[in-house]
Amino acid sequence: MSAAHLPNVAGIDSTVPGPTHTAASLSGGPAAPAPPGALIQDRLAAWVSDLTTLHELIERLVRTDTLDAALAELLRAGSALVGARRGMAVLEPADGLGPATTVGLGLAHADLGHIETVPRSATSYGRILDGLPDPGAHPDLLGEAGLDPRHREVAARLGYAASYALPLAAGESGEAGESGGGAATTLDSAPATGLGRLGAVVWLYDEPAEPVERQRHLVGLYVRYAAEHLARLVELQRARVQVATVAEELLPSRLPRVPGVQLAARHRTHPRGGGDWYDALPLPEGALGLAVGSVSGSGPSALAAMGRLRASLRAYAVMEGEDPVAVLSDLELLLRLTEPARSATALFAYAEPGLRKIVLAGAGHTPPLIVGEHRTEFVETSLSAPLGMLSCWEAPSVELSPAPGETVLLYTDGLLRRTGDPMDRAFARLHAAAASVSRADRADPGAVADHVLRTMLPEGLDRPVEGEDVVLLAARFDG
Incomplete structure (x- = not known):
């Protein structure tokens, strides 16, 4: 009898290179002892690589000046960090003052419409938007016993088998602050706008998969900064609407x-x-x-x-x-x-x-x-x-x-x-x-x-x- 099949673990995209300083052991013989400090050097090299990648992605993000462009860049960068091909970002500020929009990566307008037919409480992003607890990662959606039938139908129709979701919250500590690592101490001074929950972002895997701890940490840091940038764009958009309203009233x-x-x-x-x-x-x-x-x-x-x-x-x-x-x-x-x-x-x-x-x-x-x-x-x-x-x-x-x-x-x-x-x-x-x-x-x-x-x-x-x-x-x- 064959062993039970375990879900695949999402690999790290080439955009986020892994440490390469540890030499492989010679075949047929005992592994050579690592030189003193090699493990520390490997970890430092990995952190430097992560920080460099994160810096480049944030630089690209802050060059966006519209909400749709920022959400699209967030999805693109996040997909590279977690190793997913598709995703969806929903902007829906919790204060109800708008603006509200949905942007997809690798999903047509009709695909987004199909996903939105699933009851919100049955999806990760929907539970986040409603302020309900959600694990974020669903490594094998079709294998979940309690999955909503409509969600199962839409997932099978669109061809995704796993999801990973994160909240977009400005001025609040998210997953980025919960994970350890050198990157957190370096990038933990993002300015806060205080708008609170802005929406949610979810990435979809074609096969059963989930991001590893290092990927979760990196994407959590990135999403935290993305939320602050989005909050500034939301405030700018609201100000423009108010100015236009005043001008029209005059x-x-x-x-x-x-x-x-x-x-x-x-x-x-x-x-x-x-x-x-x-x-x-x-x-x-x-x-x-x-x-x-x-x-x-x-x-x-x-x-x-x-x-x-x-x-x-x-x-x-x-x-x-x-x-x-x-x-x-x-x-x-x-x-x-x-x-x-x-x-x-x-x-x-x-x-x-x-x-x-x-x-x-x-x-x-x-x-x-x-x-x-x-x-x-x-x-x-x-x-x-x-x-x-x-x-x-x-x-x-x-x-x-x-x-x-x-x-x-x-x-x-x-x-x-x-x-x-x-x-x-x-x-x-x-x-x-x-x-x-x-x-x-x-x-x-x-x-x-x-x-x-x-x-x-x-x-x-x-x-x-x-x-x-x-x-x-x-x-x-x-x-």
């Missing part, structure tokens, strides 16, 4: 409906929060005020200054909107008195849709663009300094009359700067993009704005660009 929640004109707006705040803004407000006697602007700086202070400036412009527009120069003059005085260290650009247009007449003035701002069936041209505006740059600002206004069906585009220079081209080429690209709007799209200001954005920024508005907001306000005048 801008119009909806555009007004004024007879004779159709409006559409597109806006994106850069990750740190910028000061670009737009506004459209109905004025007495069927008139309409249109404004775009940009406050210098970024972050919460720029957002606050933008909110104050926009609110002030609305008040001035109601009182003297038919004179855009007076509106911007009042705004300049307010900025100089209340924000002495800040400058801003702005453009205000007083539109009478019934007469198809616009009177506008700009302060260091980009010129509007008229898009129609028979012309695509920039509005000739006089040169003027930004608000807050001179002791007294003043510039002449400009009057224009859009033809029936023409659209006037107001925008901030972030649209031009995001292209990465010099300004003269960026203006040329904007003109070409507007001129290429199809006849069918010209009837919808939203379609005009979307076409211009797609043409100018093929990578889309969601690509974060440090320091550059995008604002585009389109007003189409009916016939």
